[in-house]
Amino acid sequence: MKPINVGLLGIGTVGSGTFKVLQRNSEEISRRAGCAIRMTVVADKDTARAKAVVGDAARVTADANEVVNSPDVDIVVELIGGYGIAKELILKAIANGKHVVTANKALLALHGNEIFAAARAKGVMVAFEAAVGGGIPIIKSLREGLTANRIEWIAGIINGTSNFILSEMRAKGAAFADVLKEAQRMGYAEADPTFDIEGVDAAHKLSIMAAIGFGIPVQFEKAHVEGISKLTQDDIRYAEELGYRIKLLGIAKRKATGFELRVHPTLIPSSQLIANVEGVMNAILVKGDAVGQTMYYGAGAGSEPTASAVVADLVDVARMLTADPQNRVPHLAFQHDQLSAVPILPMGEVETSYYLRLRVVDKAGVLADITRILADQDISIEALVQKEPHAGEQHVDIIMLTHLTQEKKIDAAIQRIEALPVVDGKITRIRMEALQ
């Protein structure tokens, strides 16, 4: 298969992430796509910045028209943002018969219907997984994964900046203005944070999800939009006392007479999984009549998380361009002749930490014997708790948490410890994972 050539418009945070991911994972990506996907030309006004990222790997130009007009470019990735030049360039790319991948939620929320119509007329794809929820494949899940369902509602934490601010206000008891300043310092909020904190960005994303979920045109202008700038510490504390958390939610709901479309601070029961989504993370809860509730969680912004979605769209287009039924998406994700022979490791080689519980006779020297055996196997102990003996019993429970070690080492240690005369019965061993 001949390689797919990608032209990039705008190499800021997400653009450079996209370039890096395509380079770093080129082998895995082409094993999945069935052909190489390479970025051949990058347009950015700041050509020095662009060159610093791409080096000699791609041509750099200050003229975006070079990208959208180039006969060598198969797919144009638009990462400029905004409504003006970005729209013009996307329409030009479409007119030139190029597929388009964009992360531009503002543009799609306001002009999506027009852009999609232009793409249909030319028979090209416009893909926009990166427009909602960063790297979370929420567009694909709504558009392809939940097609069996009548979608009843969608409720999402879809603006990381706001969620970070609300999380910090709750955790630290700090005021909105102070946390906003901290968020700006950490790069989680922009110098002009209006779109994030006033709910506009969330409403852009919500109107796109609502269109896909309900089968209606994109209607950002009909959304009720309310942000978090007026929330006080009092409200967060009172809500907590009543068993709730306050989150900025985008909500789209099917009703008998129409659809609700609204972004506003919302009290949610603390017991809900989505109420516990903290910091800059995003999560979208979708209620379908067949599937019930499903939730999608991940980083909603950032260079490589968003690039993950951009590149997934590129692979989608590449697979479509090579499409014949068995080949568009390979059964096992990677092309069938590209499966790897790297082995599954035997359990003895697996590395994890361990919870160990054992019953021992409560007398001097027992702990020394046990810890000596562990030390002999290079197993170090993170925590050790000796429980009080039950009334009238000679035996006590000892619980130990180990640091990372190998399964075969713990096997050997357990065998030796169980052989100690002071140890009663079998040792219970449960593996631990921090999932970090």
Add this chain to the structure above:
Amino acid sequence: MKPINVGLLGIGTVGSGTFKVLQRNSEEISRRAGCAIRMTVVADKDTARAKAVVGDAARVTADANEVVNSPDVDIVVELIGGYGIAKELILKAIANGKHVVTANKALLALHGNEIFAAARAKGVMVAFEAAVGGGIPIIKSLREGLTANRIEWIAGIINGTSNFILSEMRAKGAAFADVLKEAQRMGYAEADPTFDIEGVDAAHKLSIMAAIGFGIPVQFEKAHVEGISKLTQDDIRYAEELGYRIKLLGIAKRKATGFELRVHPTLIPSSQLIANVEGVMNAILVKGDAVGQTMYYGAGAGSEPTASAVVADLVDVARMLTADPQNRVPHLAFQHDQLSAVPILPMGEVETSYYLRLRVVDKAGVLADITRILADQDISIEALVQKEPHAGEQHVDIIMLTHLTQEKKIDAAIQRIEALPVVDGKITRIRMEALQ
């Protein structure tokens, strides 16, 4: 577009769910797929049971060969389960050039490589979203949504029965054997629960996810498999004291020398979102090098949740059969000429409940005035808290939670309450959602 004809093998729990969802949502499904998808023939040994479900809407036969050999059937849905007859029928369907949709994780875990090779040779699709995580689109997310990533690890709660038992053991302090009996009574565990509680079912699913995530063949036979039947109340309690929850996880992890593939009870920090997934729900955490952690949550089993995945596969195949680039998956999920004109409701029509906070002069009759205004608007109060006045202050905070009402009613009430001379300043209003 001519309709797609589906033949069903086995109309048990998932099969009848699939039939019902296809019927109930036929209009939305064909608006998405671009053609009608109809179940025309059902094979089940128990023809009476089959007829009770499908009525006159489909032909019923006791002979499964009629389905896989029928020239009228485009897609065969296999929901018999097991390794014997199911495998034989799938291979026959493939040999006859039919696409196959299956939920049979056991079969794919043991014979997937052979089945996929047969499908490739005949140029047909074998889709199996329903094999892992019920209605959660995890196969699609791994195979299409995260294609940019080098997958580092996958860790999932992928057996609802085990998770229900562990949740109940923790919540009620009950013993494994008692909770297992309760689960059997509630239909969450089978008469022979071995596959669920001993980790075999989870290992089937894990070996499929690992293949897709890492680009390796399906290798169930290499998995380490350990269940929950030996877990005691002591361990659950001790883990809790140390800040952990015990979950049955399927873990697939990339290491320098190979891949780990293991199912076992696992201590996870309680602060992790996935540690708080309770009952029969499933959740899969995926770590990719670009996207970071993403999580997918939903019902992992059950009639309609699993049917949701089966039907999504049917739509996928249908869209592929009609494929030209702009048409396979429409931009807005529904075919462009099938968007609905149902309106977005004005905010005044939106129904929700409310958190209200107001400052009032602390004197008799104030509450009566306020509650009278709310009653005039038919707004009923779920909770009302009057805070103690701060030292030396005449004003107190009142916090109210209302029952469901309309935004325009609360607007009217707020306007009247704010006009009361005893009320100080503006009322804070935050909307509430139970997300049930």
